[in-house]
Amino acid sequence: MDEAKRARLEAAGFKISTVAEFLGLLPAESALVETRLALSNALKKRRQEKGISQSTLARRMRSSQSRVAKIEAADPTVSLDLMARAFFETGASIQEFAAALGGRDNNELAEA
Amino acid sequence: MDEAKRARLEAAGFKISTVAEFLGLLPAESALVETRLALSNALKKRRQEKGISQSTLARRMRSSQSRVAKIEAADPTVSLDLMARAFFETGASIQEFAAALGGRDNNELAEA
DNA sequence: TGATACTATGTCAGATGTGATATATACTCT
DNA sequence: AGAGTATATATCACATCTGACATAGTATCA
Numbered sequence: 001m002d003e004a005k006r007a008r009l010e011a012a013g014f015k016i017s018t019v020a021e022f023l024g025l026l027p028a029e030s031a032l033v034e035t036r037l038a039l040s041n042a043l044k045k046r047r048q049e050k051g052i053s054q055s056t057l058a059r060r061m062r063s064s065q066s067r068v069a070k071i072e073a074a075d076p077t078v079s080l081d082l083m084a085r086a087f088f089e090t091g092a093s094i095q096e097f098a099a100a101l102g103g104r105d106n107n108e109l110a111e112a
Numbered sequence: 113m114d115e116a117k118r119a120r121l122e123a124a125g126f127k128i129s130t131v132a133e134f135l136g137l138l139p140a141e142s143a144l145v146e147t148r149l150a151l152s153n154a155l156k157k158r159r160q161e162k163g164i165s166q167s168t169l170a171r172r173m174r175s176s177q178s179r180v181a182k183i184e185a186a187d188p189t190v191s192l193d194l195m196a197r198a199f200f201e202t203g204a205s206i207q208e209f210a211a212a213l214g215g216r217d218n219n220e221l222a223e224a
Numbered sequence: 225t226g227a228t229a230c231t232a233t234g235t236c237a238g239a240t241g242t243g244a245t246a247t248a249t250a251c252t253c254t
Numbered sequence: 255a256g257a258g259t260a261t262a263t264a265t266c267a268c269a270t271c272t273g274a275c276a277t278a279g280t281a282t283c284a
Contacts, residue, residue: 027200027203028173028197028200028201029200031200031204031205031206031209032193032196032197032200034206035196035206035209038206053259053260053261054260054261054262055259055260055261058243061140062243063242063243063244064242064243064244064245065260065261065262066243066244066245066246066261066262066263066264067242067243067244068261069260069261069262069263070262070263072261072262073262073263075263077240077241077242078241078242079191079192079193079240079241079242079271080191080192080193080196081144081191081192081193081241082241082242084144084147084192085140085144088139088140088143088144089140091139092143093143094143094146094147094150094213094214095213095214097143097147097213098210098211098213098214099210099214101206101207101209101210101213102206102207102210102211102214165229165230165231166230166231166232167229167230167231170273174273175272175273175274176272176273176274176275177230177231177232178231178232178233178234178273178274178275178276179272179273179274180231181230181231181232181233182232182233184231184232185232185233187233189270189271189272190271190272191240191241191270191271191272193271194271194272
């Protein structure tokens with residue numbers, strides 16, 4: 001994460017839109033990052049809709065609150081496996097997993 | 113799994129329907145296993161369609177032929193991350209990733 | 225037959241991920 | 255204010271995954 005780079009780009013008038021653009025990743029790498037982001041966002045949304053806390057979800061998947069927080073933050077120390085496990089633990093189906101990735105509103109960075 | 117196909121298989125004397133039933137997994141666990149199987153199958157199909165060898169794909173993703181073989185075999189020592197990396201390395205998009213999971217013919221066990 | 229190409233499977237040292245713990249911040253109550 | 259609840263982030267011992275390598279099997283050629 002290069003904060004200086006973001007500042008430079010924004011100062012230069014660039015409107016950073018995708019993660020790939022920001023980090024300068026190769027296609028395969030950026031697709032993976034976008035997948036992780038889409039999944040973490042979908043998980044957070046699902047969990048909140050179900051009205052359960054990170055601690056509760058953590059207990060159900062035999063993990064810890066801190067791990068769930070990192071999953072939802074798409075922290076680099078969290079694997080896609082763990083993210084998928086958490087997502088499915090909310091009761092999601094494979095189709096919902098696919099929808100979380102293929103959905104129209106999951107691949108952008110920020111609104112502001 | 114497709115209901116008609118299940119009927120056909122059972123009529124032919126096959127009892128096994130889902131991976132979950134076969135292994136006796138919890139819902140979240142089986143969803144993850146099915147995800148892995150769907151992805152490994154989709155990867156193998158894509159790679160063969162592109163006409164590239166496991167060695168070539170391995171070189172592109174900076175891995176080894178043996179790892180790619182294990183990915184396509186959904187070997188337990190392979191993470192979902194590595195599978196996704198391999199899949200995207202074939203040029204697949206996130207939408208194709210989603211399609212590989214959500215597609216109609218990816219969640220069954222075997223034909224033979 | 226031998227040579228070449230592709231794939232499958234086992235092993236292992238080193239890299240990466242994990243649960244747990246501690247701690248901090250923020251918010252909502254009474 | 256203080257207590258309770260929810261979430262974020264750092265750290266670390268231990269577990270799991272990874273690339274590389276060795277090796278075996280199969281198929282296709284000349």
